[in-house]
Amino acid sequence: MLEGIPKQVKIVEVGPRDGLQNESRHVPTADKVRLIEALAAAGLKNIEVTSFVSPKWIPQLADGLEVCRSLQLPVDVIKTALVPNMKGYETACQAGLSHIALFMSTTESHSKKNINKSVDEALATLGELSKQAKSDGKWVRCYLSVVFECPYEGTVSPDQVARITDKLVELGVDEISLGDTIGAATPRQVENVVKLVLRSTEISKLALHFHDTRGTALANVLAGLELGISIFDSSLGGMGGCPYAPGAAGNLATEDLVYMLEGMGVKTGVDLEKLVDAGCLAEELLEKKLPGRYLRACLSTREKENCSKAGTASAVKQ
């Protein structure tokens, strides 16, 4: 049953954006840069570093341009940033980004609540942005939210998802991340939606983005792997969630994802120990414990061993 799964995967680290945007604590620019550099040092090659959403909505990431300009990352690390509109896109260009991420919702209700647009209006905006970005030679990812369960509309029809993914492919989007925004999907839903989407979308364009709200994230990853999906989003320590999705909590933790994949012989390119170091740093910066299970287990062991590793002492003593 596991014979045919991909031998290696691409992990898209969304912690610095999806994580920090949901934290009330202000993290100074220099600390964000340290955190992103720690993620790159752990071997992550695809990192969403910030968003260019209005600071009125997301003040936590108001320093996105400065973050991008301050980062010193290896050349093979790809930085992306979330862009909601043309103004955000222009800032992403100023920041020198070659990769951008757009977003929209699968359901009318979530779309209205999240960005005050209907699904078709969101697609129109996204089409303009995508057209501009592609003509500028940029690579475009799109996050599709509430793909499985919507907090307002319940279970989402796979047909509705496929209708939108088909349009996104038509618009020239390079990668579509199917998001379980409220962490309510189960493996059978993953199978049903992904199978339908794959009828018209190349598998190499599809990513899966799970939240671990109900403990099902890695089971859903396993279902995705068995369908041949090889791109997964995750967040250091399980930081983040969606402020517009009631009950949502916790992205899939990158450490948990890497632990399972490497344990199954699937290459991630990530050094788990260094990732835990980055998790320690995140806990220090946010002054709180993060929910990622591998991180908690590992830090509790380090604590027992009275680990004196630089940078971890204050985090593990909480």
Add this chain to the structure above:
Amino acid sequence: MLEGIPKQVKIVEVGPRDGLQNESRHVPTADKVRLIEALAAAGLKNIEVTSFVSPKWIPQLADGLEVCRSLQLPVDVIKTALVPNMKGYETACQAGLSHIALFMSTTESHSKKNINKSVDEALATLGELSKQAKSDGKWVRCYLSVVFECPYEGTVSPDQVARITDKLVELGVDEISLGDTIGAATPRQVENVVKLVLRSTEISKLALHFHDTRGTALANVLAGLELGISIFDSSLGGMGGCPYAPGAAGNLATEDLVYMLEGMGVKTGVDLEKLVDAGCLAEELLEKKLPGRYLRACLSTREKENCSKAGTASAVKQ
């Protein structure tokens, strides 16, 4: 890929034993009884209610006999208790139990540390107990610990597991629960071990017992389901762990298991809302938050809705 999975499963609730034995807080007998009755009210039909291990080792469960005698459960609920030796077995008989659970470790080091016996010595004791129990007409389950990863010996050879399961079947054991005691297994290990064990053991005799220490429990359940396994152990709220396994924390939470299974159309017979009520009660009795993810998500929603349900108020305000 999910077409052939079982349509219904048996869940073995181990919270009152495996959970409470690892809690430092003393729970009065009457409260234990309330908790077990709440689990039965949620629809759980197989509940491990206590152990008859020496109170010197596990003082938390010293009142096992009284618990068994006080319980008022529907006739179709099967109570089991963990039994380490003939003295414990005799108490289980006094308690009127028709189902007992034995245990042993897969590795020499864990067996020595846990019960100060080699694997073969443990098998010999287990053989005597099993022989007595079967001649008394009782049903016998055996927990096999550290089946995938051992905290002292690392990855366990599937051959070693199969050697022991073969012996357990020879001894007349009715059900073998393969335990990921330190919560370190990944789905490929589950597949490798279970496939080998299934060469000589009927699938109806096999249960899987996962811990969620690194977030992989439900992915491992999914792997088990795909192999046709239909018996899974879990613990209300994720209570418990193993005191002899360093770094171990948290059984798979019953709510998370039920949520995923029912979401996949696999019948469990459990009412998730009533299970959450039982989880609230457990949090009240233990005066702490439990780690189960579904429970946490659900209680945070109930809290937001200012739920005034009897019995939940104090728990959700922590």
